[in-house]
Amino acid sequence: MVKNHIAKSFTGGIKLNANKNVSSSKTIAEQFIPSKLIIPMSHQFGPDAIPIVKVNQRIKKGELIGEPADKNALAVHASCSGQVTAIEQHQEPIVGEVSSSTCVIIQTNKDDDVSHQKKYWPRDTQTRLNLINQAGIVGLGGGSFPTAEKLNSKSLNCELLILNGAECEPFISCDDVLMREHATEVLRGGMAMMELVGASAILVCIEDDKPEALNAVYDAAGQLNSKLIQIVTLPTRYPAGGEKQLIEAVTGKEVPSGEYPINIGFICQNVGTAYALDRYIQLGEPQINRVVTVTGQGIKNPQNVLVPIGSPISELISFCGGYNDDVSHLILGGNMMGYSLHTDELPVTKATNCILAINKSQEEKSTQIWPCIRCGDCASVCPAKLLPQRIVKAYTNKNFNKLEELGLKDCIECGCCDVVCPSHIPLTASFKNAKYLTEEATTHSLLANEAEMRHNLKKIRLSKEQMKVDRLHAELKSNVRGDNRKSMINDAVNRSRKLRNKK
Amino acid sequence: MATATLILSGIAITLAILLMLAARYFSSSTNEVVEKIETLLPRIQCAQCGYPGCRPYAKAIAEENAEINLCPPGGDETVRRLANFLGREFSPVTEPVKAANLNTVALISEELCIGCNLCSQACPVDAIVGVHQRMHTVISEHCTGCRLCVSPCPVDCISLIPRHG
Numbered sequence: 183m184v185k186n187h188i189a190k191s192f193t194g195g196i197k198l199n200a201n202k203n204v205s206s207s208k209t210i211a212e213q214f215i216p217s218k219l220i221i222p223m224s225h226q227f228g229p230d231a232i233p234i235v236k237v238n239q240r241i242k243k244g245e246l247i248g249e250p251a252d253k254n255a256l257a258v259h260a261s262c263s264g265q266v267t268a269i270e271q272h273q274e275p276i277v278g279e280v281s282s283s284t285c286v287i288i289q290t291n292k293d294d295d296v297s298h299q300k301k302y303w304p305r306d307t308q309t310r311l312n313l314i315n316q317a318g319i320v321g322l323g324g325g326s327f328p329t330a331e332k333l334n335s336k337s338l339n340c341e342l343l344i345l346n347g348a349e350c351e352p353f354i355s356c357d358d359v360l361m362r363e364h365a366t367e368v369l370r371g372g373m374a375m376m377e378l379v380g381a382s383a384i385l386v387c388i389e390d391d392k393p394e395a396l397n398a399v400y401d402a403a404g405q406l407n408s409k410l411i412q413i414v415t416l417p418t419r420y421p422a423g424g425e426k427q428l429i430e431a432v433t434g435k436e437v438p439s440g441e442y443p444i445n446i447g448f449i450c451q452n453v454g455t456a457y458a459l460d461r462y463i464q465l466g467e468p469q470i471n472r473v474v475t476v477t478g479q480g481i482k483n484p485q486n487v488l489v490p491i492g493s494p495i496s497e498l499i500s501f502c503g504g505y506n507d508d509v510s511h512l513i514l515g516g517n518m519m520g521y522s523l524h525t526d527e528l529p530v531t532k533a534t535n536c537i538l539a540i541n542k543s544q545e546e547k548s549t550q551i552w553p554c555i556r557c558g559d560c561a562s563v564c565p566a567k568l569l570p571q572r573i574v575k576a577y578t579n580k581n582f583n584k585l586e587e588l589g590l591k592d593c594i595e596c597g598c599c600d601v602v603c604p605s606h607i608p609l610t611a612s613f614k615n616a617k618y619l620t621e622e623a624t625t626h627s628l629l630a631n632e633a634e635m636r637h638n639l640k641k642i643r644l645s646k647e648q649m650k651v652d653r654l655h656a657e658l659k660s661n662v663r664g665d666n667r668k669s670m671i672n673d674a675v676n677r678s679r680k681l682r683n684k685k
Numbered sequence: 686m687a688t689a690t691l692i693l694s695g696i697a698i699t700l701a702i703l704l705m706l707a708a709r710y711f712s713s714s715t716n717e718v719v720e721k722i723e724t725l726l727p728r729i730q731c732a733q734c735g736y737p738g739c740r741p742y743a744k745a746i747a748e749e750n751a752e753i754n755l756c757p758p759g760g761d762e763t764v765r766r767l768a769n770f771l772g773r774e775f776s777p778v779t780e781p782v783k784a785a786n787l788n789t790v791a792l793i794s795e796e797l798c799i800g801c802n803l804c805s806q807a808c809p810v811d812a813i814v815g816v817h818q819r820m821h822t823v824i825s826e827h828c829t830g831c832r833l834c835v836s837p838c839p840v841d842c843i844s845l846i847p848r849h850g
Binding site: 205622626629630631632633634636637639641643 | 727728730738739740765774781787788811812827829
């Protein structure tokens with residue numbers, strides 16, 4: 183019998199209008215193949231992969247196209263079969279901004295030749311971790327943290343593996359539908375992870391607004407008949423899916439500031455990651471696709487799509503029926519933590535969980551910003567237990583010491599404070615900027631320290647050189663004076679005479 | 686009357702002595718002031734203030750009452766901090782146009798460089814390497830973007846680019 187827990191909630195957070203039914207009412211569309219792929223060689227963590235394909239080379243689905251730069255780096259695979267048309271710099275969305283990186287451009291064909299096949303799944307933990315890196319598997323929750331690195335907990339003791347299916351952000355339903363349709367695979371992947379880290383149980387955490395997913399996971403757990411799987415129903419509250427918030431809700435323990443969950447004995451993995459790992463173990467398929475929610479009032483036919491990594495967002499949207507006429511802008515991610523895109527000519531990456539097209543009626547009206555009235559609402563909803571009103575003050579004063587003291591780096595940028603602020607102060611945006619400025623200030627002060635050191639070294643070098651020159655001059659001068667003065671003058675006169683005679 | 690005068694002048698003299706002693710023992714030495722001023726400056730050693738580095742400029746501010754608005758890379762922000770610290774009047778930076786910027790680095794155009802060595806002599810942090818008559822290059826990790834190498838270059842081959850990418 184599968185155990186069921188009902189967890190308490192974490193500190194702070196807010197109830198939001200979920201808007202998930204728009205996309206979760208349909209099954210995952212699995213037949214999407216774009217006409218071209220833009221596959222980035224960069225990873226959010228670790229060095230970029232090195233492209234090993236040539237222009238015009240024909241490649242199969244699942245074939246290695248980017249070799250890992252070092253032993254612990256991630257590989258990149260082709261997500262469809264086709265022909266390489268270019269290897270060039272292309273824009274891609276990375277953590278809140280669009281930047282340029284080396285991408286392999288592939289013209290796809292409809293053959294769907296598959297190169298990967300089921301591989302031997304070894305017993306040794308290190309070999310398994312290496313294989314996970316070679317399969318390019320990263321966390322699909324949005325952080326894209328390398329899964330092998332997270333599961334590598336040899337020195338630390340992991341008690342519990344938490345499978346995160348909370349999916350608290352409004353509009354997004356990719357994990358929900360994945361659990362509905364592939365619960366068995368998700369749980370099997372979770373079991374493989376549990377074996378790797380040596381945990382004693384798996385907790386599958388799902389918010390109570392996803393009854394279908396909960397049922398599916400129950401059934402699957404019953405079929406697998408494992409006593410180690412436990413299912414936790416979470417009260418629907420944003421941001422329950424935040425790693426630290428989830429751990430607080432299900433275990434009552436708090437992850438200390440600046441530390442990882444593994445430090446207190448937990449590992450958190452997204453359900454999508456578990457599914458990807460299971461696909462690799464069962465079929466040998468590297469991580470070449472993910473479920474993406476395409477939703478919002480601006481989309482004609484909102485749904486969840488199984489998207490090959492590197493598909494252009496524009497093609498994905500036309501697959502979903504295209505834009506409605508009154509579409510106003512495009513957001514990558516949910517409406518709370520996502521960010522606006524200026525163009526849809528960007529590839530879907532492993533971190534892309536949702537593409538949200540907002541129409542004019544959904545658009546937030548820009549309201550006037552009023553001064554802070556110290557109501558303290560932001561502090562009471564902050565899931566990281568920070569004091570947003572004081573952080574924003576320190577930010578306007580550019581007081582970096584104060585910012586650090588107030589725990590700016592613990593801010594998870596969830597946006598709860600923005601929602602409740604009666605003065606409409608753009609708090610989260612300020613914190614993002616403050617984080618950026620703090621980082622810049624630190625690098626600048628390091629640079630300045632180094633510049634000062636090098637400047638002093640240069641001064642020492644110059645004074646040494648000057649001293650050498652001075653000493654030489656002094657020597658020459660002292661030689662010219664004194665007894666041998668006459669003979670030196672004679673020598674010089676003789677030398678010049680000789681030269682003249684030669685001519 | 687006499688007692689009152691005595692007592693009052695006694696108090697006055699004692700306080701005067703105490704103040705003298707306090708001034709002597711608790712005053713911050715000029716060196717400390719110089720150091721504090723230096724931390725307020727950007728310390729990228731660009732020498733655009735007319736002094737040969739940030740420390741000499743800090744010293745000049747502390748000892749020779751030099752103007753506090755001579756630091757272009759620091760900008761008005763730095764002047765404001767200096768004014769606060771020293772209790773002086775704020776005035777905007779002179780010549781903010783040629784401001785150095787830590788977010789930029791110098792780049793030598795390799796086709797144009799004639800190897801005259803003037804830029805590497807001008808560099809305050811020895812971030813330019815190259816042998817006489819051969820192409821020179823900038824070590825961008827060490828470059829502070831101070832622009833001191835730009836004007837000595839006889840063929841105008843040095844430009845400033847963003848630090849990353």
